Amino acid sequence: MSGTPMKQTAPMLARRPAFKLEGLPIIVVFFVLIGLFIGFAPGVFLNWPIYNSFLVTIPPMLILSLGLTLVIAAGEIDLSFPAVIALSGFLFAYVTRHFGMPWLGLAAAIAGGAVIGIINGWLVAVIGIPSIIITIGTSFFWSGVATVLSGGMSYTLQRLTGSAINGVFAGTLFGIPAEAFWALGVAVAVWFILNRHRFGEHLLFIGDSREVARVVGINTMRERIKLFVLMGALAGFASVLMTLENLSYFPTQGQGILLSALAAVFIGGTSVFGGSATVVGSFFGALIIGMLDAGIVATGVAGFWVEVIVGLVFVSAVVLHIGLDDPARLRLLHRRLRGRT
Amino acid sequence: MSDRAYEHIVRAEKLCVSFGKVRALTDIDLAIGRNEIVGLIGDNGAGKSTLIKTLTGVIPPSSGRLFIRDQAVDWNNFSVRRAHDLRFETVYQEKSLGEKQPLWRNFFVGRQIVNRFGFINVREERRIANEILQRQLGFRGVGIDAESTVSKLSGGERQGIAIGRAMHFDADLIILDEPTTALAIKEVQKVLDFVRRIKESGRAAIYIEHNLAHVHALADRLVVLDRGRIVANIRPAEMDLEELTRFLIGLQQTKHAGVAA
Numbered sequence A: 001m002s003g004t005p006m007k008q009t010a011p012m013l014a015r016r017p018a019f020k021l022e023g024l025p026i027i028v029v030f031f032v033l034i035g036l037f038i039g040f041a042p043g044v045f046l047n048w049p050i051y052n053s054f055l056v057t058i059p060p061m062l063i064l065s066l067g068l069t070l071v072i073a074a075g076e077i078d079l080s081f082p083a084v085i086a087l088s089g090f091l092f093a094y095v096t097r098h099f100g101m102p103w104l105g106l107a108a109a110i111a112g113g114a115v116i117g118i119i120n121g122w123l124v125a126v127i128g129i130p131s132i133i134i135t136i137g138t139s140f141f142w143s144g145v146a147t148v149l150s151g152g153m154s155y156t157l158q159r160l161t162g163s164a165i166n167g168v169f170a171g172t173l174f175g176i177p178a179e180a181f182w183a184l185g186v187a188v189a190v191w192f193i194l195n196r197h198r199f200g201e202h203l204l205f206i207g208d209s210r211e212v213a214r215v216v217g218i219n220t221m222r223e224r225i226k227l228f229v230l231m232g233a234l235a236g237f238a239s240v241l242m243t244l245e246n247l248s249y250f251p252t253q254g255q256g257i258l259l260s261a262l263a264a265v266f267i268g269g270t271s272v273f274g275g276s277a278t279v280v281g282s283f284f285g286a287l288i289i290g291m292l293d294a295g296i297v298a299t300g301v302a303g304f305w306v307e308v309i310v311g312l313v314f315v316s317a318v319v320l321h322i323g324l325d326d327p328a329r330l331r332l333l334h335r336r337l338r339g340r341t
Numbered sequence B: 001m002s003d004r005a006y007e008h009i010v011r012a013e014k015l016c017v018s019f020g021k022v023r024a025l026t027d028i029d030l031a032i033g034r035n036e037i038v039g040l041i042g043d044n045g046a047g048k049s050t051l052i053k054t055l056t057g058v059i060p061p062s063s064g065r066l067f068i069r070d071q072a073v074d075w076n077n078f079s080v081r082r083a084h085d086l087r088f089e090t091v092y093q094e095k096s097l098g099e100k101q102p103l104w105r106n107f108f109v110g111r112q113i114v115n116r117f118g119f120i121n122v123r124e125e126r127r128i129a130n131e132i133l134q135r136q137l138g139f140r141g142v143g144i145d146a147e148s149t150v151s152k153l154s155g156g157e158r159q160g161i162a163i164g165r166a167m168h169f170d171a172d173l174i175i176l177d178e179p180t181t182a183l184a185i186k187e188v189q190k191v192l193d194f195v196r197r198i199k200e201s202g203r204a205a206i207y208i209e210h211n212l213a214h215v216h217a218l219a220d221r222l223v224v225l226d227r228g229r230i231v232a233n234i235r236p237a238e239m240d241l242e243e244l245t246r247f248l249i250g251l252q253q254t255k256h257a258g259v260a261a
Helices: A024-040 A048-073 A081-099 A102-126 A131-150 A164-170 A178-196 A198-208 A210-215 A220-246 A257-267 A279-298 A303-325 A327-339 B048-055 B080-085 B103-108 B122-136 B155-168 B185-200 B212-218 B241-260
Strands: B008-019 B022-033 B037-042 B063-068 B088-091 B173-177 B204-208 B221-226 B229-234
Touching (some): A048 A198, A048 A257, A048 A279, A081 A220, A164 A220, A178 A198, A178 A279, A198 A220, A257 A279, A257 A303, B008 B048, B022 B229, B088 B155, B185 B204
Parallel strands (some): B088 B173, B173 B204
Antiparallel strands (some): B008 B063, B221 B229
């Protein structure tokens, strides 16, 4: 089965750099930002407490953006996770309060998210409704359900102070908040799923082209349902982290996280077109988004400016990414902008 | 590599396919030897793709028999999946490769080398992919390796990758559906080289093509379909390109005469 090498004109130039670190542009942005913060507010950013508070506030959003990375890699979107946070948080608080079993509450919260995921996945993959449309609908529905069930009231869970579950998910280890370890663990797991597992490869091919995915023998329905289940379960878990950190549940606790989590994914360099994604990028993207708020205020810029600066960082990170990391995507974008009718 | 101890990789007997009242294929008798490249030609609507789809389990026939490796096929148990298991692979014009994915993923997707938890052995897949690229396809010193993404390949190279994948997974029959359509001349040359490799490696191929010069140069035998029937079996050695062209134009004229009558 040997053959002579194919006749070919002059050898082509190397088609890609010899070494490439995943998410490099965004890692650079991250450190530049830290440098700027230290420059403008050394008193705050050369001391531990601010980082400690980041490690508490960022993890839930980080976990959501990791799940979204997989969803977007498959060419789908899930906008219903804030509703999952509302409903799963309620399930956790309710089971904890009325049955005194917080671990069962954790299971209920994750299972609740997974069930919402099954429904989303079924509507998307089997019925064939575009995910951007259907998850807006289910988002309204489930946050409405959460409001009805909770009567719009918050639940305080002060009784969990000092409990095992609080220690595991909201305590500290070596002086570092437990949430940070959980988020890191999820990040590593999601990286391996996307880059090293059959499931992740299937998601990438589905995002690349559903037609190709079918031809090469991928069960695109089953894989997409699994994807939404995973996203729902992660949102349920993130909800428990939020509830435990505050030791109280608010029906509104998922609000405001939608854009942050999405921004983290796109800032990190994941393509909105599906078929490619970077978990490392989303990880640092979430850190940046999570730091900006407190960071800008700490540097003494008026709070009004926060969103302006977030917007600027977002746009420049995305443009930087396209230019540096993958010039091919810039061309793709060009083609899409010009060729699309 | 499988031992190919059979006479015909596929043999159809009196195969008929109807869509409602429309007869798409009538009494197809076709046998393809185990190391034969058969060119399938005919006008649009002659039944070329229907025939291919029947042989690969996409369309069930209304009557007739099929033998694969000289064994009769049970139609109730014949499907795309089954054809795949019987090592038939189809290389489509497009839609065979994931654009943004590296070649090693494209070679193995759907048939990954995994441990029992489903994690991919990336190192092994990369190694084998590079081997296929260099040994089987002859991509040497051309700047393409297992990490290259499909979007950076030319049209001809893409066909080569799809053919290489089929050969690696030991397909005994590779079906090429107009692989050179819309390719530049230099690219066509590459694809024809890849098809020759199928022959060299002892496999069979069915090659659907509009461009007569390409099939004529490559096929061991040309099967001409017209209005759902096989109207000629031609050995390229016995009929040159010009005669072939004239023959096909003649067919066209009888067709129009038939319609007029």
